[in-house]
Amino acid sequence: MSGILYGVGLGPGAPDLLTLRAARLIEGAKVIAYPALEDGASFARAIAAGLIPAGAREIVMPVPMTTERAPAQAAYDRGAADIAAALEAGEDVVCLCEGDPFFYGSFMYLFARLAPRFEVIVVPGVTSIAAVAASAGKPLVARNERLTVLPGPLSEAELTERIAGAESVAIMKVGRHLPKIRRVIEALGLTDRATYVERASLPQEVVLPLSEAPEAAPYFSMILLTKGADPWL
């Protein structure tokens, strides 16, 4: 009997924004896997650190941070092989995933490799979008409104086109793309509807109107474009 792979969403970063199901799985895990930077630092592991059993074996997957796809693909090939070996030995593996596993999560790379051969159970997590909206005090969508989620690396032309046709918008992975995104929003006359949030739910959280956002943004930053409260009165 092969083991089961659990892809466990950890939420946006605050350890108490894990779900009860995620906490129970991590606390009972014998084998834990997670992505890390090349120096071994892992945001996923840090979120779950208080719950990882002392005796658990840890499969660390160092993933190069690069826009080239081949090095990351090779890293996921290696991680999937390590996890597959544990599953084949009959061990369950709990894979830690920042946010939600299927929402811009690296778990989908493991899922694509392993789901054809093994049972995989995904535990959904709180997305960064929900955390950012909560921190900003900005309701996202109600009734028959649309929500558009855009990655910051899109081109200026594409961001402009997508935002112009949208209602509420969440822009992910802002980081070094902040000046470009700011130009797009300013040109569309939407700056007064835009909120900048970095590291939502963490002690270092920053929430600012976009007009007051810093020049340099970390990778874990987002911009929300929302309506005011009036539509909901």
Place this chain on the structure above:
Amino acid sequence: MSGILYGVGLGPGAPDLLTLRAARLIEGAKVIAYPALEDGASFARAIAAGLIPAGAREIVMPVPMTTERAPAQAAYDRGAADIAAALEAGEDVVCLCEGDPFFYGSFMYLFARLAPRFEVIVVPGVTSIAAVAASAGKPLVARNERLTVLPGPLSEAELTERIAGAESVAIMKVGRHLPKIRRVIEALGLTDRATYVERASLPQEVVLPLSEAPEAAPYFSMILLTKGADPWL
């Protein structure tokens, strides 16, 4: 000193998909508020039932299910007044919210009424989208992909236009709009990318390819349009 209003996301329905923070707040609550149907039945209360302290006072907000706005607005006016009375008396109030409070959640109607006068803290929850993707085993978005969230009640023309220009799509509130949505997806040639999910995370959960979906869908049903696994290999 006025009390604090907590808008607490409960996730999609499974009681163990609450966050640790939500569980702690509910377990410690002296006053709990939640929306209900006109007969008093409340999905939100049912999700949290195992955590509500025996002695907690409950503020029930019956909300008429109608497409007219005025009756619902009047119901939220009354609920906000009841909650305000508790806050003014110095009591904290934990408001139970299905899913995430700011993602198609009725909490935003209370937020609009009460946030100008009281401290309001929102606890984000697992959205139905994340739960549906997990149940379906369908990764939503990765890298520089876009996600479009559309409500099923939109017109056939608007759904067609929005889906045609989209990458991954989540269609909410499918319910009685299923035949229309099916026509749109069929006309766009996307049926083989479409998954139908009802009551994600609950024991009665149903996951089917759209081509095999029932004729009649409950309100809590969604359709996902996703790519296959190949892009992530």
